[in-house]
Amino acid sequence: MSKTRITLKDVANKVGVHSSTVSRVLNPDTRKMMTEEIAEKILKVAAEMGYRPNAFAQSLKTNRSFTVGVMVPDLTNPAFAPIIKGIDNMLEAHGYSVIVANTYNLPDKQQSTAEKFRERHVDGLIIATAQRKDKLIEDCRREGTPFVQAVRASNDTDVSSVLSDEHIGGNMVISHLAQLGHKRIAYVAGPQFFSTGYERYQGFLQGMKNAGLKADKDLVVFCDEFSEEEGRHATSKLLAGRKKFTAVYAGNDIMALGVYDELEADGIKCGKDISVVGFDDMPFADKFNPPLTTVHTPLVNVGSEAARILLEKINDAATPARSIKLKPDLIVRESTGKVR
Amino acid sequence: MSKTRITLKDVANKVGVHSSTVSRVLNPDTRKMMTEEIAEKILKVAAEMGYRPNAFAQSLKTNRSFTVGVMVPDLTNPAFAPIIKGIDNMLEAHGYSVIVANTYNLPDKQQSTAEKFRERHVDGLIIATAQRKDKLIEDCRREGTPFVQAVRASNDTDVSSVLSDEHIGGNMVISHLAQLGHKRIAYVAGPQFFSTGYERYQGFLQGMKNAGLKADKDLVVFCDEFSEEEGRHATSKLLAGRKKFTAVYAGNDIMALGVYDELEADGIKCGKDISVVGFDDMPFADKFNPPLTTVHTPLVNVGSEAARILLEKINDAATPARSIKLKPDLIVRESTGKVR
């Protein structure tokens, strides 16, 4: 990267014009200010000389970096790769680069990551890590930082977000289980300080009500994190309780795997003795044993929609806030079956 | 991001020194040039005022961006997330940000991605997309771009790379299968223009030889890509052939899933009628049906080692090239069993 650099001045000297003229020709917005004859000559020479703008100099002057910071909890959670893919495809097509950071659901890490993004003057943020009440969101609003929340959102009402409709998802799950004859349905809830945890629980409650079933507090366990271990632990508690149940709805696929673990350890047949449903349809959910019935959220679309909205915000700060809820689908596989 | 900026000059005015003094105090390498009294005063005032260097101005002057470009084939392949994680953890600790790009194994995409990274003046590259003969590697060498290859490498001999030892892996697999009594072992090979495809095939051949078994050309299928579909297609061809076999070794876990698909479609019991082995131990391989026996490559370590070497190269261009092969482990699960 220490190769001799061709600058605007080099091109200008070769064509016999001033560097500001070259700059204006190379910017499509100002090209029309120059005659076509000079413009063609400049474009030709710039290409021949291999001129490439210095991004730092541009950014220093324009205060724009054409980067976007994306915060995810943990890139090794397979649900986030499709989201990033959707984000990257959209932003890359508009000349932006994506800087991804993991926060591991640690608030301190989230703050230091935000700080780093500020130092880098990212043009905007996509935040997939927000809690329902989140200082980062407050900070971004106060500072006027363009941002969009993806997957999870804070409680703030006039901020943009792209989520999956967790209530529709919950209704679908309970309806499916009810049709299979299930009446005692347990719920393994994610942390309530995340909107995914909270809203999926509300969706469970609503689904039960709509199916004419009674939601039983003793058949609900609230987990501290969306993890396999917590899912397993919750299932262990449910099985140790006095209330029997014939189905478990887990707040995401990772926790559903924990449910699987516990059922298997206790010699309970998943899909036959007890039905299990997850949420997200993360990659390879169809390869599990048994293939997991789950709510498919269009993760790539979540990413690309979030990126689209962010681009609008960056280009026009007056873009009104927008909260988009994408409709999920229930994918029935072999982890659910008729009540025995 | 349009908040009023505090500059070096503002801090300098407040302390009553020159901005170059502030700059030298804030740089640990030059702090000792200033008296402790002035240094403490500057550090205090800078913190109080919330001074933050302008990264663009720094980069324009120093020609350093403190970013690293990472090229992966496809972020949704679960094997790459741990690699990125390892890379990010190491680089982030040294003040770098990671810009990730997907190339989808398309050479044109790889070239345009490299071009974008050049425009951004990333300080170095980690390339997880190289073919055995790859123009990008030639370009980087000619230009003196610091880079390290990860997972896959080109044939060039004096370039740095961090790989898994595919031969050791192959030997482990064949030895394991031989111990289970398998003699007719089929191999589903990845594309030979990738080092992973080629070297894992060589490992297969070497393992067979070392186990005193005859590698049979009719029991080898070469795939055009590392994909589930190709793995399935290859298995279909193997089953349609005249040679019987009792085990399949697939060049990666994704292709092993394709092997699973075909066996299941044909009513063949995986792990009982035919044993299956993969390579990579991608996340959730233990959740498959049956849990996959596979070669575990320490993906996070591949990432962090590659990042470490790259940092050395960036800091000292004379760092000698180094090719590291990490030792894999065989993880035996339920997809392999005794010959029937």
Added chain:
DNA sequence: AAAAACTATGCAAACGATTGCATAACATAT
């Protein structure tokens, strides 16, 4: 005491691009 060496700090040039403003050249109206 004078000369030489060392240290601390300020000055200003440089990095490369963008863009407001000035002005020369050209076109149109009187």
Added chain:
DNA sequence: ATATGTTATGCAATCGTTTGCATAGTTTTT
């Protein structure tokens, strides 16, 4: 022909930081 309006281009300031060099002040050596 003269006055007015429009267009094309160059000049130079700006963005904010780093760093070579100059120089004033201090310390050490002769």
